[in-house]
Amino acid sequence: MSGIPAHSGAEGVVCTGLRHEYVVDGSPVVALDDVSLRVEAGATAAIIGPSGSGKSTLLTLLAGLQRPTAGSVFVGETDLTALDERRLLRLRATRLAVVAQNPFRNLLPYGTCVDNLLFAQRAPRSHGRSDLPAIEPLLDEIGLSRVAGTRCDRLSGGERQRLALAAALATGPSVLVTDEPTSQLDSVTGAAVADLLVSTAVSRGVTVIAVTHDTALASRMDTRFRIADGRLVP
Ligand SMILES: Nc1ncnc2c1ncn2[C@@H]1O[C@H](COP(=O)(O)OP(=O)(O)O)[C@@H](O)[C@H]1O
Ligand SMILES: [Mg+2]
Numbered sequence: 001m002s003g004i005p006a007h008s009g010a011e012g013v014v015c016t017g018l019r020h021e022y023v024v025d026g027s028p029v030v031a032l033d034d035v036s037l038r039v040e041a042g043a044t045a046a047i048i049g050p051s052g053s054g055k056s057t058l059l060t061l062l063a064g065l066q067r068p069t070a071g072s073v074f075v076g077e078t079d080l081t082a083l084d085e086r087r088l089l090r091l092r093a094t095r096l097a098v099v100a101q102n103p104f105r106n107l108l109p110y111g112t113c114v115d116n117l118l119f120a121q122r123a124p125r126s127h128g129r130s131d132l133p134a135i136e137p138l139l140d141e142i143g144l145s146r147v148a149g150t151r152c153d154r155l156s157g158g159e160r161q162r163l164a165l166a167a168a169l170a171t172g173p174s175v176l177v178t179d180e181p182t183s184q185l186d187s188v189t190g191a192a193v194a195d196l197l198v199s200t201a202v203s204r205g206v207t208v209i210a211v212t213h214d215t216a217l218a219s220r221m222d223t224r225f226r227i228a229d230g231r232l233v234p
Helices: 055-062 085-095 113-120 122-126 135-141 157-170 187-203 215-220
Strands: 013-024 027-039 044-048 070-075 096-099 175-179 207-211 223-228 231-233
Touching: 013 055, 027 055, 027 070, 027 223, 027 231, 044 055, 044 187, 044 215, 055 175, 055 207, 085 096, 085 122, 096 157, 113 122, 113 135, 113 157, 135 157, 135 187, 157 175, 157 187, 187 207, 187 215
Parallel strands: 044 207, 044 223, 096 175, 175 207
Antiparallel strands: 013 027, 013 070, 223 231
């Protein structure tokens, strides 16, 4: 059809020689330089490092939200950097899920939990996915059954972050990338979200890559990549 294989469970993520420059006041600013890493299909990985080190930039490149200045990003067998806009959009809709740092950026504030999951499924469905996860078991697994009919803007911070995670998983992704998923939560709620992130993603066969300052979350992941001044460090 469009030359992109259909979703087929977890997929690995491999980037090689990634470089990203932003242009600021007409001059290039190097945000990432020569970053190569591999996350196996179904594994979990944390990206850690100080503020301004390039973590969010790396995440946007892995999620196909920006194109790198140089280097390649493979999701499974597909090189994101070789796709035209239409194919990239389709790949993002059908195989990649992103949970932004602020859960409201992922969610409809006036929609209920159920509304939000149905809405999240529109894009993958419109691109031909007919095997999306059932909503009720997903809400149950994420611990939101009790508030399934509650409006998002009436949920607690922890419930909202869980709903953002559920909305991402509702798209049936093979890879989920998330930027600071626990940063706006207290430590107990954060630990519960971290548990869910790891357990539900693994049980659903999703590769997870999370940027985090949360050492408790990072320690639960299979691999940790440390980044400083735009480069991976040991
Ligand atoms: N949209 C942008 N335009 C210009 N510079 C940016 C932009 N986003 C990030 N940067 C710069 O790129 C570097 C890495 O930023 P970022 O990826 O946000 O790091 P982190 O997520 O680790 O805090 C920083 O120097 C930052 O100022
Ligand atoms: Mg960041």
